Amino acid sequence: MNSTETDDKATKHITEIHLQIRILVAICVLIYIVTAIWVLLRSYYFTTLNLDLSAILDPSFSAPTATEEERRLNLLERVAPTKPFITWWRSIQTEQSPLKEYDRVFDCAICLEPVSKTCPIHTLPCRHVFHNQCLETWFLNYHYTCPLCQKPFHVRVERSPDTAV
Numbered sequence: 001m002n003s004t005e006t007d008d009k010a011t012k013h014i015t016e017i018h019l020q021i022r023i024l025v026a027i028c029v030l031i032y033i034v035t036a037i038w039v040l041l042r043s044y045y046f047t048t049l050n051l052d053l054s055a056i057l058d059p060s061f062s063a064p065t066a067t068e069e070e071r072r073l074n075l076l077e078r079v080a081p082t083k084p085f086i087t088w089w090r091s092i093q094t095e096q097s098p099l100k101e102y103d104r105v106f107d108c109a110i111c112l113e114p115v116s117k118t119c120p121i122h123t124l125p126c127r128h129v130f131h132n133q134c135l136e137t138w139f140l141n142y143h144y145t146c147p148l149c150q151k152p153f154h155v156r157v158e159r160s161p162d163t164a165v
Contacts, residue, residue: 069140076139079153080124082132086117109148110134126151 106115108131115121120132128148130138138147145152 072140073136076122076136076153080122080135082120082122084117085115085119085121085129088121088123088129089117108134110138124151124153 106129107113108115109128110130111134113131115129115131121129122132122135123129124135124146126146126149128146130147135147139153
């Protein structure tokens with residue numbers, strides 16, 4: 001064998017290695033994309049299935065109708081009933097609570113405004129508190145998780161009813 005044939009074989013071998021690397025990278029990228037799509041679809045499926053929204057949500061709607069909004073708000077109301085802040089605040093207080101004397105302790109994480117004792121609120125199962133209107137708008141924009149901790153609305157948190165987050 002002369003040096004030209006050796007160089008040709010080495011070049012072919014390097015070309016084959018480069019091709020194999022490109023194929024391997026393409027397969028890895030494809031697996032990554034398929035996995036990402038699967039995770040997104042799975043989370044969407046579980047959220048709509050567990051919230052029983054499959055009958056309510058229809059992709060053909062460009063804007064929700066009044067009856068659809070009412071049904072969805074009723075669903076939110078079942079998960080996180082509306083109540084006055086002061087009622088909720090008094091229900092979580094204990095004799096030794098260091099926050100007992102404060103009138104305003106929380107800010108709504110959606111609008112960043114104070115939650116005063118006259119505000120109607122929603123308390124999610126994760127114990128996060130939001131203005132009534134803020135959480136309803138959040139929910140009607142197809143968000144089904146807590147804006148703070150990202151837990152789905154339907155999950156029950158194993159906590160004492162006397163604690164708040």
